[in-house]
Amino acid sequence: MFLWIIKRDLLLAVRRRSDVLTTLFFFVIVVSLFPLSVGPEMNMLRTMAPGVVWVAALLASMLSLGRMFSNDYLDGTLEQVLLSPQSLSLLVLGKALAHWLVTGVPLVLMAPILGIQYDLPAEALSVLTVSLLLGTPVLSLIGAIGAALTLGLRGGGVLVSLLVLPLYIPVLIFGSGAVEANMAGLGYDAHFSLLGAFLLVSLVFSPWATAASLRVSME
């Protein structure tokens, strides 16, 4: 059943490619705007690269949060998911995973190409990619809680950013911190370990919290 819900959400994403592409293009454009507006000062671009890429990834991932449950809510499929004999936490984990595959993975794949615009060295590019690989699933998992809490509310989109963005801050700090540490010639293992820890904690905690919020929102 866990696989069914992933399969379903991926199938829906394939049928509605525009949703996926908007997120990706948003990321690409935001990241590309900075070198164009700041100018070709290499040193400055290199210093700001990790922060810009991470903030753009954060916003792009948040852009698609609204759709995570609201479509299912509007057509009644969410009711059926809630009434599934399978544990709701597991199904929610499946949905978060599908959200990450659809919105997070394309960002991770695009990041090294976009990083070239900032003249990042090859090693920093790979650190950036790995940090995003560890961090973007956390964004989807935390975002799921916010999306579930604001389900069915008017103006939920703004509220979701107010709820979720503060929780994204640690991921942002250690994600971009890893790349900065690498460029400064320091070790980045600690940053990766912390990102990994965030991932594990959110893997356990977020599906449970999301399931509880969904039950409250659906009452």
Place this chain on the structure above:
Amino acid sequence: MLQGSSLACVRGDRRLFKDVNFSLEAGGLMQVRGPNGSGKTSLLRMLCGLSNPALGEISWCGTSIRALGGDYFATMTYMGHLSGTKDDLTVVENLCISSALAGIEVSESQAYEALKHMGLGGRETLPVKVLSQGQRRRVALARLLVCQTKLWILDEPLAALDVSAVKLMQCLLEKHLEQGGMVVMTTHQEIDITAASIIQLQLA
């Protein structure tokens, strides 16, 4: 057996109903009646476990449905106002996925057969968004054919259905009740169903 004792529902400051009691045996049909806004849908949502009653207790075979959780969901099929179908998926995908989520894996041939029975033959691979309201309802109802659960909770199952589909539904319900199933439904249309026991629950 599905039992409700002294159920009450509160929405905001308004009390929709109180002291609702019933006991539904195997093979029994319960029709929930009442004017618009009397809490029929709220009662049905309580019965399927989507919301909690303000007061009272709902039990299935003597155990509270809260305590049963997933085991209760496995014996029940709920069909609400919303059809629960995905516009971008095809008819057959919708049926396979919704029954898989309900815990029943359906083969493609079974799904085709059920859809044909529901009068959707030849439309299996169309996306649901091109179907009419009544056809969407038929897609949703096809799930009843493939998921052989004991308890059906149906909220206005006849809405948007044409005469032949209402007849089909009637046969489906009678067959289910004959086999010892239970049905709780709301409807504004008159429907003539023979069952071992029929309870009329009137909400004020």
